Amino acid sequence: MSNDVIRREEFGEVAVLHILTTSVDTNSAAAIEATASQAAMRPITVLDFANVAFINSAGISALLKFVVSARKAGNKLFAMNVSPHHQKIFKMVEMSRFMPTIEERDLASYR
């Protein structure tokens, strides 16, 4: 599965959703939310923020759709390649409680 804003990669029990848009904002929120289905997820689902330069509150609302989907399916959701600024923002709203960060090297054993 792939669209303009998300590219999905799957290996074993892991799905990595690479966010392709640089702005997770009002303009990209609908397309991001549209990919937040349980079908897109695996027991371990990782959102990759390597390309993301900006996130605002509308973007956080869109990301929370992944949190809700993951919780409903009993999947674990992680964030990867989160910039220091976005780590600060996630901490402010306590997003980190629902989507802790993971290092890319931690996924190596699943490949």
Next chain:
Amino acid sequence: MERVLVNIPSNPIFERVVRASASELGQAIGLPPERVEDLKLAVSEAVNNAIDHGNRREATKLVEVVFVLEPDKLEIHISDQGQGVEQLNFSRRTIDESNLEGGMHRGFGMYFIGALVDDYEVRSSQQGTVMTLRLYRKDAIS
């Protein structure tokens, strides 16, 4: 003192224009990179609020953004042409289980503004709302 004026229609795509301007001006006055990121987010939230809640996305209504560059600070005035608001809530807001399950995923924007700028004020009337944000250059103060 120098002023930069940006007028945008009430379409969220143009918020990116204001954000890019904020980024350039923040760098131009020498804000550290992390403060430029704070500035971009605060301006983004204020402009989106003006588009959505002030002008209710009516394309004919403009959001006016004035950046005022002073030696010790950057001041940003964001004005809409709406009917005014009674009160904006800048208090801390976090994600919890109850608002997750209830689908209440909004309301972080004003909290970000209040937390990320050095000071802010809101003036609202039936002619519209003006939000003023200020970021001080710490090196200019000390």
